[in-house]
Amino acid sequence: MSAAPLLALDAVSKRFVRRLDAAEKIVNLFGGNRREEVVHAVDNVSLQIAEGEVVGLVGESGCGKSTLGRVVAGVHAASSGRVLWRGRDIDSLSGAERREATLKIQMIFQDPMSSLNPRMRVRDIVGEAPRVHGLVSSGEVADYVDRMLLRVGLDPSYKSRYPHQFSGGQRQRIGIARALAVQPDFLVCDESIAALDVSIQAQVLNLFMDLREDLGLTYLFISHDLGVVEHLADRVVIMYLGRVVESAPAAELFADPNHPYARALLEEVPRIDTRKRVFQPVKGEIPSPLAPPTGCHFHPRCPHAMPRCREEAPALREIAPGRVSACHLNEA
Amino acid sequence: MTRETVLEVRDLRTHFFTKAGVARAVDGVSFSLARGEVLGLVGESGSGKTVTGFSLMGLVDPPGRLVSGSIRLGGEELAGLPEEGWRRLRGRRIAMIFQDPMMTLNPVLRIDTQMIEAIRAHAGVSREAARERAREALARVGIPSPDERLAAYPHQFSGGMRQRVAIAIALLNEPEVIVADEPTTALDVTIQAQILYEVQKLCADTGLAMIWITHDLAVVGGLADRVAVMYAGRIVEQGPVDAVLDAPFHPYTHGLIGSVPSQNRRGERLTQIPGMAPSLLSLPEGCSFAARCPRADAACTVMPELSELEAGRLARCHHPHRTLETARGGAA
Numbered sequence: 223m224s225a226a227p228l229l230a231l232d233a234v235s236k237r238f239v240r241r242l243d244a245a246e247k248i249v250n251l252f253g254g255n256r257r258e259e260v261v262h263a264v265d266n267v268s269l270q271i272a273e274g275e276v277v278g279l280v281g282e283s284g285c286g287k288s289t290l291g292r293v294v295a296g297v298h299a300a301s302s303g304r305v306l307w308r309g310r311d312i313d314s315l316s317g318a319e320r321r322e323a324t325l326k327i328q329m330i331f332q333d334p335m336s337s338l339n340p341r342m343r344v345r346d347i348v349g350e351a352p353r354v355h356g357l358v359s360s361g362e363v364a365d366y367v368d369r370m371l372l373r374v375g376l377d378p379s380y381k382s383r384y385p386h387q388f389s390g391g392q393r394q395r396i397g398i399a400r401a402l403a404v405q406p407d408f409l410v411c412d413e414s415i416a417a418l419d420v421s422i423q424a425q426v427l428n429l430f431m432d433l434r435e436d437l438g439l440t441y442l443f444i445s446h447d448l449g450v451v452e453h454l455a456d457r458v459v460i461m462y463l464g465r466v467v468e469s470a471p472a473a474e475l476f477a478d479p480n481h482p483y484a485r486a487l488l489e490e491v492p493r494i495d496t497r498k499r500v501f502q503p504v505k506g507e508i509p510s511p512l513a514p515p516t517g518c519h520f521h522p523r524c525p526h527a528m529p530r531c532r533e534e535a536p537a538l539r540e541i542a543p544g545r546v547s548a549c550h551l552n553e554a
Numbered sequence: 555m556t557r558e559t560v561l562e563v564r565d566l567r568t569h570f571f572t573k574a575g576v577a578r579a580v581d582g583v584s585f586s587l588a589r590g591e592v593l594g595l596v597g598e599s600g601s602g603k604t605v606t607g608f609s610l611m612g613l614v615d616p617p618g619r620l621v622s623g624s625i626r627l628g629g630e631e632l633a634g635l636p637e638e639g640w641r642r643l644r645g646r647r648i649a650m651i652f653q654d655p656m657m658t659l660n661p662v663l664r665i666d667t668q669m670i671e672a673i674r675a676h677a678g679v680s681r682e683a684a685r686e687r688a689r690e691a692l693a694r695v696g697i698p699s700p701d702e703r704l705a706a707y708p709h710q711f712s713g714g715m716r717q718r719v720a721i722a723i724a725l726l727n728e729p730e731v732i733v734a735d736e737p738t739t740a741l742d743v744t745i746q747a748q749i750l751y752e753v754q755k756l757c758a759d760t761g762l763a764m765i766w767i768t769h770d771l772a773v774v775g776g777l778a779d780r781v782a783v784m785y786a787g788r789i790v791e792q793g794p795v796d797a798v799l800d801a802p803f804h805p806y807t808h809g810l811i812g813s814v815p816s817q818n819r820r821g822e823r824l825t826q827i828p829g830m831a832p833s834l835l836s837l838p839e840g841c842s843f844a845a846r847c848p849r850a851d852a853a854c855t856v857m858p859e860l861s862e863l864e865a866g867r868l869a870r871c872h873h874p875h876r877t878l879e880t881a882r883g884g885a886a
């Protein structure tokens with residue numbers, strides 16, 4: 223890649239501090255020992271996404287996928303590290319440039335109902351932002367909204383309705399139309415089809431693929447459904463407890479995962495063409511992000527763990543062109 | 555299969571008499587279940603899977619009512635049983651696992667209290683013996699250090715652990731049949747695989763029969779012996795898992811399988827089913843799938859019967875796909 227990536231994360235971390243509630247403070251007054259807890263939801267993640275690429279982000283619940291997505295979309299500020307848009311640190315941009323960059327990155331959520339204002343009509347949900355940001359004039363908004371709705375496969379004659387008057391799949395399309403209306407280059411999709419039925423999931427996935435084709439969009443596609451990610455993504459990033467453990471071209475990763483966690487995870491995916499399989503699960507629970515295991519976070523569940531793994535966190539190393547993995551086994 | 559039948563459901567109808575009209579949530583469902591068998595019940599949300607499960611447990615509340623049909627458990631007729639009779643059966647001969655384990659667990663009681671009570675409600679055993687049985691049940695679903703866990707409260711468990719405890723409770727009185735309603739849908743794949751692994755062993759080792767309700771065809775492929783596909787309150791296809799998933803007869807099953815990403819080549823458009831499921835309050839005359847079906851014609855304005863097209867394979871369709879044009883690659 224010669225040009226700067228469309229989006230890059232440089233050593234980004236996001237920490238959440240759980241403050242003491244009133245009761246706990248009182249306990250402390252009486253000699254208690256309640257301390258604030260810090261969650262390293264995203265821990266020193268670096269990542270480059272090229273223009274037109276679809277990157278799938280996977281991992282178990284609580285590993286930091288949504289948090290990373292929100293940092294990318296500017297919903298959360300990073301606690302440390304930099305987010306670069308077309309090679310420039312978003313934090314260093316001034317007023318207009320910054321607004322431009324943040325409009326170009328749009329996020330689509332899991333639950334379309336809670337992300338759509340129930341008291342707004344569809345035409346306002348879709349039309350408001352482009353009008354406010356001066357992308358279309360007031361006179362053109364109506365036409366523009368019609369085009370956006372058609373674009374996502376909704377009948378424009380529905381535009382006076384409210385969100386609750388639509389099905390789940392239709393609501394997700396409204397959310398997509400709203401994001402498209404500000405002419406983004408980059409979509410962060412966080413479990414955007416998880417709440418939909420299989421047949422409706424296929425409709426929305428097809429829509430994402432069409433939009434990529436027609437508008438040249440770039441995606442960060444967060445999903446716990448590895449089948450969906452395998453289908454859609456060019457590259458897959460696997461997270462475990464806040465850290466990236468492997469990143470690889472999708473075809474290579476699914477054919478031959480390197481990291482022991484990646485192997486275990488892919489092994490678990492039920493596939494429609496494997497029948498009466500014997501499930502052979504990874505042992506153990508997902509550890510608490512409040513007290514992640516020392517060294518390699520995966521060591522308590524890893525079948526290959528060595529003494530060193532308990533002490534030292536493995537660094538991400540290149541194991542093949544365009545492919546990195548963080549495991550001590552890769553050091554010959 | 556010539557195993558002994560434990561459950562025989564014939565022409566089950568459960569309707570909801572609402573202000574807006576009569577919702578025929580379950581409308582003529584028939585199937586049987588043999589010892590040690592896992593029947594996968596699949597379908598989109600609202601197709602009547604949960605109501606079918608509730609009907610088998612005598613848990614349908616007004617405005618819902620079991621309108622007609624027969625449910626024979628080990629030869630005994632359950633339909634029309636008074637609540638008193640259901641209470642004797644429930645948890646002892648037939649038990650249910652819910653998507654949300656907190657439907658089973660009481661948040662303010664310790665696990666041991668809940669389990670011991672569940673045993674002593676049905677069996678005249680000492681507290682000590684009941685406690686021992688509870689301990690064994692926890693161990694059987696793969697809960698480490700069950701002795702300590704017995705003294706814990708539900709909130710001290712992760713989602714996956716809670717679901718295992720709920721399964722352990724369902725197993726306590728060694729029921730003949732368990733109805734599991736999407737018990738792993740909310741869990742991570744690694745945790746789902748752990749639970750599927752335990753469930754698989756239980757059915758093989760103890761002869762427990764199970765109805766596994768899910769919308770995930772891949773899970774059904776990995777776990778079930780037979781599958782029944784529901785659409786708008788009716789079973790539209792039923793048969794051995796391999797046969798149904800490899801060469802579905804019904805256009806809906808065909809479309810569902812096509813919607814699963816792993817059935818399609820990477821990056822290609824998914825074969826999608828157009829439109830969405832009809833409202834149960836305004837079902838069309840004739841086949842309920844007609845509006846979405848690529849094969850629909852004039853004949854389909856008459857409701858098709860569920861007929862046996864091959865030994866052990868049923869489908870409700872005037873123009874079923876025949877075996878040669880299989881799901882893979884076959885035109886819809």
Ligand SMILES: Nc1ncnc2c1ncn2[C@@H]1O[C@H](COP(=O)(O)OP(=O)(O)OP(=O)(O)O)[C@@H](O)[C@H]1O
Nearest residue numbers: 238261263282283284285286287288289290446511
């Ligand atoms: N606003 C917040 N305040 C405190 N902690 C948070 C906050 N948001 C996330 N966390 C914590 O950060 C960690 C990562 O959360 P995140 O939502 O990013 O996980 P995820 O990978 O998206 O999980 P899921 O698959 O369940 O959506 C979790 O431990 C979570 O509890």
Ligand SMILES: Nc1ncnc2c1ncn2[C@@H]1O[C@H](COP(=O)(O)OP(=O)(O)O)[C@@H](O)[C@H]1O
Nearest residue numbers: 570577579598599600601602603604605606834
């Ligand atoms: N208490 C109720 N009152 C009215 N309708 C109901 C009730 N419970 C379920 N239904 C209807 O029955 C149908 C089947 O529901 P359900 O069995 O929960 O579907 P699923 O297949 O998603 O489990 C739905 O259309 C639902 O709206």
Ligand code: SF4
Nearest residue numbers: 518521524531549550
């Ligand atoms: S570093 Fe050690 S514990 Fe971590 S994945 Fe590699 S072998 Fe396993």
Ligand code: SF4
Nearest residue numbers: 841844847854871872
């Ligand atoms: S009966 Fe007709 S409409 Fe119904 S599934 Fe068969 S072909 Fe399609």
Ligand SMILES: [Mg+2]
Nearest residue numbers: 287288289412
């Ligand atoms: Mg999330």
Ligand SMILES: [Mg+2]
Nearest residue numbers: 600603604735
């Ligand atoms: Mg249900």
